[in-house]
Amino acid sequence: MKASLSTRGQISRSLTKPKWIRFIPVYLLMLPGLAYFFINNYMPLPGITVAFRSFNARLGIFGSPWVGFDNFQFLFATQDAWIITRNTLLYNAAFIVINTTLAIFLAVILNELRGKMKNFFQSSILLPNMISAVIIGYIVFGFLSVDSGFFNTALFPFLGIDPISWYSEPGRWPFILVIVNAWRGVGVGTIIYLATLVGIDRSYYESAMIDGANRWKQFIYITLPLLKPTIIMLTLLAIGRIFFADFGLFFQVPMNSGALFSTTNVIDTYVFRGLIQLGNISMSAAAGLYQSVVGFILVLTANLVIRKIDRESALI
Amino acid sequence: MMYKSDRIFNTIGHIFMSLLAFFVLVPFVLLLASSFTAEESLIRYGYNFVPREFSLFAYEWLFITNGAVIIRSYLMSFLVTAVGVVLSICITTPLAYGLAKRGLPMRKALTFFVFFTMIFNGGLVPTYINYTQVFGLGDTFWALVIPNLLTNGFFVLLMKSYFTTNIPTEILEAAEMDGAGEFRLMMQIAIPMAKPIIATVAIFVGINYWNDWINGFVYLVRRTDLFTIQNLLNRIMQNIQVLMQTADLGTQAAVGLARAPLTAIRMAMAVMGVLPIVLVYPFVQKNFVKGITLGGVKG
Numbered sequence: 001m002k003a004s005l006s007t008r009g010q011i012s013r014s015l016t017k018p019k020w021i022r023f024i025p026v027y028l029l030m031l032p033g034l035a036y037f038f039i040n041n042y043m044p045l046p047g048i049t050v051a052f053r054s055f056n057a058r059l060g061i062f063g064s065p066w067v068g069f070d071n072f073q074f075l076f077a078t079q080d081a082w083i084i085t086r087n088t089l090l091y092n093a094a095f096i097v098i099n100t101t102l103a104i105f106l107a108v109i110l111n112e113l114r115g116k117m118k119n120f121f122q123s124s125i126l127l128p129n130m131i132s133a134v135i136i137g138y139i140v141f142g143f144l145s146v147d148s149g150f151f152n153t154a155l156f157p158f159l160g161i162d163p164i165s166w167y168s169e170p171g172r173w174p175f176i177l178v179i180v181n182a183w184r185g186v187g188v189g190t191i192i193y194l195a196t197l198v199g200i201d202r203s204y205y206e207s208a209m210i211d212g213a214n215r216w217k218q219f220i221y222i223t224l225p226l227l228k229p230t231i232i233m234l235t236l237l238a239i240g241r242i243f244f245a246d247f248g249l250f251f252q253v254p255m256n257s258g259a260l261f262s263t264t265n266v267i268d269t270y271v272f273r274g275l276i277q278l279g280n281i282s283m284s285a286a287a288g289l290y291q292s293v294v295g296f297i298l299v300l301t302a303n304l305v306i307r308k309i310d311r312e313s314a315l316i
Numbered sequence: 317m318m319y320k321s322d323r324i325f326n327t328i329g330h331i332f333m334s335l336l337a338f339f340v341l342v343p344f345v346l347l348l349a350s351s352f353t354a355e356e357s358l359i360r361y362g363y364n365f366v367p368r369e370f371s372l373f374a375y376e377w378l379f380i381t382n383g384a385v386i387i388r389s390y391l392m393s394f395l396v397t398a399v400g401v402v403l404s405i406c407i408t409t410p411l412a413y414g415l416a417k418r419g420l421p422m423r424k425a426l427t428f429f430v431f432f433t434m435i436f437n438g439g440l441v442p443t444y445i446n447y448t449q450v451f452g453l454g455d456t457f458w459a460l461v462i463p464n465l466l467t468n469g470f471f472v473l474l475m476k477s478y479f480t481t482n483i484p485t486e487i488l489e490a491a492e493m494d495g496a497g498e499f500r501l502m503m504q505i506a507i508p509m510a511k512p513i514i515a516t517v518a519i520f521v522g523i524n525y526w527n528d529w530i531n532g533f534v535y536l537v538r539r540t541d542l543f544t545i546q547n548l549l550n551r552i553m554q555n556i557q558v559l560m561q562t563a564d565l566g567t568q569a570a571v572g573l574a575r576a577p578l579t580a581i582r583m584a585m586a587v588m589g590v591l592p593i594v595l596v597y598p599f600v601q602k603n604f605v606k607g608i609t610l611g612g613v614k615g
Contacts, residue, residue: 153362
């Protein structure tokens, strides 16, 4: 009785007042978060135009003279634009292929293991993911430091190999960075694939075993097809992000060494150095905008594909 | 029921994973062992997994001889992490709660407003100019906190979908009938039911704050007294680089200098930077795994 009365009360109220008035408290609760996004993510957007200006700190962004596409012309006239684009794309592509393969492999093994150690293994491979890039840089330095690193002072003399000056030989860095990234990132992928594997009905495997399928056949004909949707989804998401590099990895691990830039400079480190170390704000902004726009297009494209495959998993 | 082939596979699997775990964890041992090695021994023989000459010198130097700097930066790290996590949760939760509210006018538009931050970003330069020139954030404590509060809408939307799927509307409506206001609904019904996701988000945000070195690097130019432990580590690393690069030019004196910021001390500081993470890891690991699984499916 009471409920129906109050419902009628609400109806009459909603007839006299617009609907949103009732929701004012909700809007108030949301206000700090929305204001934050406005400040942190929307207010800087007009500042993007600094890429089309010759920036002068005294005049500010909007007082600086307009130069059209000059910054972009300068940027793409240099070798740098090509190098940072190539590096960003190739490293991310390598990371996707290698980390996905490793993660699936480890997830399958972990999923089959019985016993208490499983949890320990899982925790171990996840640990490097929780460490800051600076400290990753220190650890790698401990191995590679030219005159006190473990490789040059202990391992190589033992194996009879000549010391290597790691931080001035760019050719070695694609391997180093791929290994460091796998060490750091494989745990996350493993956890995600493991979560999918845990959900697979064991009876598939039981009937396959009755039919005499060995482990490899089970993997090829049961596990892999069932993992396929997750693999495709994660890969597409990663492809959508392929224009954005892991700044910490590429800045800290090669120790910002100029001699290595040909193989370690990516768009994110280029933008950062332009802004913080060289003070070339316009050029840095041009590279940043190039990344934002191409990155945005890639995210949208990847999403369009995901949407075609599985509507539920799409971001938009 | 376990077949013989299963037992063999299980054994091989355990051996393989043990080896892998060993290789994953052993780099941390290098860090730890080096920090406990005598300085002269490090300079002569380099970093190793076993201290050739055990010494507590690095830690003595850090905490006794030069205690002020390291302890201040350590406290700063804790302070930034604590303030950051609390503020972040206080902002994220109500926003997520609101976005999950059924029948809210403009709900779709507001969700898109939050979502758009995940797919388009102005980038470092405009953000930097905005914070330094408009808000004067440069060289302040808040420079370490504000840029990382909600880097994008990801956690808000994660929490929002938790609210929509795990909190029955009937419960909220029933409480509303009883005259509970919106704030009470959120505090007394929604939040207690959403504890797991709030804990997960808090852990991710906390780790992110503890590990952050970029904001201090970008925004703290003069106020190095505000440095966190990560900023300090980063600064030392930068100095080594400068010295190494001058060493490349052939100045032999610089090579000696590059060693001078004391190898063992550097490693001891890095150990101090990892320590809190390793200590809380067993407690947060479960939530961390849950966060990865939840987040993995969507972005």
